[in-house]
Amino acid sequence: MKSKIRSTIPIATLSIPLSSVTMFNKAHREYTIIKSLGIMALAILILAGIAGAAPFAYVTSEGNYTNNGTISVIDTATNNVVATIPMAGCSWGIVATSDDTKVYVADSGLLSTNVSVIDTATNTVNTIVNVGVCPWGIAVDPAGTRVYVTIHNSTNVSVIDTATNSVIDTISAGIDPCGIAVSPDGKKIYVTHGISNNVSVIDTSTKNVIATVNVGLSPWDVAVNPDGTKVYVANENDSTVSVIDTATNTVTATVNVGDYPYSISVNPAGTKAYVVNQDDNTVSVIDTATNNVTATVPVGVEPIGVAVSPDGRKAYVTNYGSNNVSVIDTTTNTVTATVNVGNGPCGIAGHFIDPATKSDSIMGSNSTPSLNSITQTENQTNNTGMEEKSSPFMSPIWVLAVVLGTVKHVIKKK
Numbered sequence: 001m002k003s004k005i006r007s008t009i010p011i012a013t014l015s016i017p018l019s020s021v022t023m024f025n026k027a028h029r030e031y032t033i034i035k036s037l038g039i040m041a042l043a044i045l046i047l048a049g050i051a052g053a054a055p056f057a058y059v060t061s062e063g064n065y066t067n068n069g070t071i072s073v074i075d076t077a078t079n080n081v082v083a084t085i086p087m088a089g090c091s092w093g094i095v096a097t098s099d100d101t102k103v104y105v106a107d108s109g110l111l112s113t114n115v116s117v118i119d120t121a122t123n124t125v126n127t128i129v130n131v132g133v134c135p136w137g138i139a140v141d142p143a144g145t146r147v148y149v150t151i152h153n154s155t156n157v158s159v160i161d162t163a164t165n166s167v168i169d170t171i172s173a174g175i176d177p178c179g180i181a182v183s184p185d186g187k188k189i190y191v192t193h194g195i196s197n198n199v200s201v202i203d204t205s206t207k208n209v210i211a212t213v214n215v216g217l218s219p220w221d222v223a224v225n226p227d228g229t230k231v232y233v234a235n236e237n238d239s240t241v242s243v244i245d246t247a248t249n250t251v252t253a254t255v256n257v258g259d260y261p262y263s264i265s266v267n268p269a270g271t272k273a274y275v276v277n278q279d280d281n282t283v284s285v286i287d288t289a290t291n292n293v294t295a296t297v298p299v300g301v302e303p304i305g306v307a308v309s310p311d312g313r314k315a316y317v318t319n320y321g322s323n324n325v326s327v328i329d330t331t332t333n334t335v336t337a338t339v340n341v342g343n344g345p346c347g348i349a350g351h352f353i354d355p356a357t358k359s360d361s362i363m364g365s366n367s368t369p370s371l372n373s374i375t376q377t378e379n380q381t382n383n384t385g386m387e388e389k390s391s392p393f394m395s396p397i398w399v400l401a402v403v404l405g406t407v408k409h410v411i412k413k414k
Contacts, residue, residue, distance in 0.1 A: 059342075102118065158170055258277025320346055
């Protein structure tokens, strides 16, 4: 083994004046403080940007004989289409998982068996799930672990495990299952049957039908209110909405709406239900406390789908006949914007993708923004109708000014 050779240097050679050490320590402290404040400023700015981010709506378009369907991604802050995702077939039903990482789209072509899975970080289809011929209605449980798909012209509901994107169960729901909704606690699913004019109530733990509720003619779509106490069913052929009490599984009210009600959505506060009436090109607004229609809003041609934004301030309506989406201001019940999308728009994700709840949506690989964060307006209205003012202390400019001022003060003091 070679012996180590250690060089010796006179101590005097390493001598450094005390004043130089003092100056170095002072400069080092200032550098450390400035670096720490800079990192803090950057973190606050990023958080402020995320806090002000707006959700994105995902809209299916059926396509036509020459073109397949598409998914249009709408920035709800600007009401502009920011991405278009090509699909392999006839896009129809659509739902987003609660963690905002995936969107499931039913290909409702007559011979199709597919549900496409979209990665929202990249807005690309990364998986195709074989569920059965002609998948139609689609819903996800609150935990985001199960997606339920009605198989039209059959008696089945297919259950997809979102972790593996595979069908893990098939539930017998009754003839011709159409619309589907999951209760807020995930314990029940509600399935409409257009031929038999009823709704099946299914226990998700036992996979059994525990009740069958007779409703109006040709029930199509179904929605559950946020506290799970009521279920709303759009009956196409008698222009009504049936209101089901979930405690007794009985119809407690029937609300007259427009002609040929196709879809229904309840706002996050549970105070209003929005019903699209396909044959008279309107949306009926139901007060859920009184079960009365309080407004009728004209929209585009052949409205089919409807969803309410997470803050309850907007309702988005897909107009199949005019190839666009109407944006309704829910305070004034007027259309404030019209967004052009693909051919034959139909479904819209009832749970919008919110980048504020998903870091992957904000920052993609190599820290490149995949979905742009959009700053909301200063005055916001929450679900209770109370006005919320965004705090000026969250303004990125204000934060930067404070940090720079602090840095200057520290340097001057040191």
